[in-house]
Amino acid sequence: MSSPSKAGRPRSADLDRALLVATQDLLAEVGYDRLSIETVAARCGAGKATVYRRWAGKSELVADAVAQLHGEYPEPDTGTLRGDLLLMSSIWLDPDSRRDAVVAGLLTAMAHDAGLREAVRVAVSEPHQAIFAAIVGRAVARGEVPAGRDLEMIGSVFPAVTFHHLTVLAAPVGKELVERIIDGVLMPALTWHEPTTRG
Known part of the structure; x- marks a missing residue:
């Protein structure tokens, strides 16, 4: 924050x-x-x-208000990549129509307010990316994830899909969606290995 x-x-x-x-x-x-x-x-x-x-x-005030609305991201260390990703995403699992309405309205404003975008990036996006990088770093050390993954791109998938769900689909984010993102997108993107070629 x-x-x-x-x-x-x-x-x-x-x-x-x-x-x-x-x-x-x-x-x-x-x-x-x-x-x-x-x-x-x-x-x-x-x-x-x-x-x-x-x-x-105003931008800084709103960014901190949104960060507080989300709560603090957990700093998981469950011993597995999937477990850590699930725990990190758990802040979305409690239905909160008030939070969802605030986030949906904010996205429109961010499209034309550079100051607000920067304030939200510092207060919300950077903490999320830092914890995501720590989770993947531990997974690399355990041998679950090959080194060199594009963490900036992969780490943006969860926020992008959840915000799309809230704004375009006007639907809450629940356990089923979180697990679909993690199991169908994040885990494969992080754990795939280059195929070995035989001469």
Whole structure:
């Protein structure tokens, strides 16, 4: 998760959480474009200066709100590649229509807001990719995965399919979908071996 500004008066963890929840609620209610720092602050009975002491701007606030909505990615070490991938993906298994509505609305805004894209990349995408790389690194060390896989490309498959499911298909992400992605796409992409040629 990105780090809000530390300037100003001492931080209140309760107020931080309240501001992030208010941001999530407003994203679901009015969307990113109509959300403002003023409306977030007003919903918490605070002034906009209170928000700006914590976040540089709207993009950073929204990115942290989305990161909090997802929760922290687990850092699995089950001893198997499949087990680790399943545990990493477990944050999606609890149905959450509020979360899904926020994520779906955010994707549209990200298409034309470079600042928001960068903030979401730092707060959401980078933590996901870092844990995915650690999972695969351990699998390589165990001999489950050959070295040299394109982790950036393969690691983007799960977010891409889940977001497509949420936005284009307007369907929740459940256990069956997660297992289909892992067993049908990620595991084969990570574990395949080049065929040996015989002279």
